[in-house]
Amino acid sequence: MAKAREEFGGGASLEDELSCSICLCLYRNPVSLSCGHSFCKQCIQKAFxxxxxxxxxxxxxMCKLQLGPILELRKNFQLCSIVEAFLATTSKEEKSEGSAERKKEVVPCDFCLEQSQPAVKICLMCDAFLCQAHMNKHNAKASQQDHVLVEVGTGGAAVERRCLEHGRLLECYCQDEGQYICVLCSIAGCHKGHSIVTLKEAHDKELGELSEIVTWLQQRKSALATALEELQKSEDQIKTNTKTVTSQIQKLFEEMKTEMIQKEKKILSDIQSNEKKQxxxxxxxxxxxxxxxxxxxQHLQxxxxxxxxPDIFLFLKEFKLAMDRIASQNFSVSRMDVEVVQLDQARIDHCRHLMRDFMSNLDSLLQGTHSELTNQIKRNRHISKTRRNLVFCK
Incomplete structure (x- = not known):
């Protein structure tokens, strides 16, 4: 609670400023006199x-200023709001410090004579606190069924329903400036001559606009749901088509790779077979x-x-035999023509040229599929954008 007082800037002196000088407690339903001093309504009534x-x-x-024979007790809405804000802040601080349950300020009923019962509602038209019993009697009267009742403790809400200039209940609505005003504002105030209607009439008019907006939003919701379903179908179709085309392209290139690998193996196998034979x-x-x-x-040796x-006879005999052996044998030198497999630069360049031609032809063949997919994506985007524009233009 001390922390709350410090936040309000005055410590214990703030609580003194918000206390009635008669009962020395925080103001309850404070009213102001013509001299400017404020008291609890019940306290000043007892004093009078x-x-x-x-x-x-x-x-x-307080100041002993004579007030005259006719008393005018004006409720101090601003002081009431300050007290309630102070109580709310202090009660929150007490709860954070371990208080098990926040005590609610009890405001007595203005109509109870003997034993005052706690008020449960505030009638803004009568400017009175009502207990449960007096509220039932209050609501039973036909002339008071249109009165505005708010919960006790909602001083801020009660202030919002009062004109800051005249202190009267905000019962009218200025259509020119879109503001809630009291009757005096429309008669003699700054809203004189404006287009003024009652809050009930403004409420009925806004209800009509509300119904139109709800109907429009329901239509937009339905149209957007339909557009989303169609977009989902388009998304699913694109994914399915892409998956199918991807599978076909992968299969085609796998077949081409298989053919290339087999062709490579065949050529290399032929080269190796030729090598083995040679x-x-x-x-x-x-x-x-x-x-x-x-x-x-051997013959040379x-x-x-x-x-x-040394023996001439033996020499001639052995020489003739040697010559016969030499004549019977083949000492010719035979040569082989070796088939050399080579790939010169011209042949390599020619193979590369053929490969580029093949890839170009392949790209041309597949370009139709790629263009078709691209055009389909563009069409789907254009259709989706057109549908969204139509939805939001309706």
Whole structure:
């Protein structure tokens, strides 16, 4: 509570300022005298009753200013709101500090004579606090059934229903300036000559506009729901089409990759087979050449050895036999034509040119599908935008 007082800027002195000088408690239903001093309504009425019994003229208990024979007690709405705001703040502080239950300020009924009952409603037309019993009697009268009743403790709401200039209840509505006004504002105030209607008439008119807006919003809601369903269908269709086309393109390229891989394997296999055959032929030729070389070496050694033969007869005999053996054998040198597989730069460039032509043709073939998908997306966007414009233009 101390924190709340500090927030209001005056500590304990603020509570003193908001206290009645008669009962020394916070104001309850404060009223103001013509001198400007304020008191609890019940307190000042008791003070005036005592002055009347002693046949003294009515005077302010504070400044002793004589008030005249006719008393005018004006409810101080602003002071009432300040007190209620102070009580609300202090009660919140007490609750945050561990108070189990906030105590509500009890306001007595203005019509109870002996034992005052707590008021449950405030009649803004009668400017009176009503307990449950007196509220039932109040509402039972046909002339008072249109009176405005608010909960006790809603001082701020009560102030809002009063004209700040005249203090009267706001019963009219100025259509020119769109403001709630009292009767005096429309007769002699700044709204004189304006288009004035009662709050009931303004209420009925606004209800008509409310019904039109509700109908319009319901139509918009239905149209938007239909547009959303169509957009969802378009979205689902695009996703389905994209999934189908993606699967077809992936399958097509998988087939092309498979064909390319098989073609690569076939070409490489042929190259390797040709290599094996040529290598086998070379191996066989090498064996024959090596055998002829070895035989020629043997004959060469034999002939060189004959030079050392001293016996002429044996020399001639051995030489003839050696010549016959040499004549019967093949010492010719055979050559092989090797088939060399090469890819020169011109052939490589030609293959690349063919590949680019193939990719260009493939792109041309698939361009129709891509264009169709792009045009479909544009059409769907245009249709959706047109539908939205039609919906909001209705």
């Amino acid at each position: 009753s005592a002055q009347q019994q002693s046949k003294d003229p009515y005077s302010c208990p 290598l086998a032929d070379i191996t066989e030729a090498k064996k024959e050449m090596e055998q002829r070389r070895d035989e020629s070496m 034999s002939l060189q050895k004959m030079r050392e033969q």
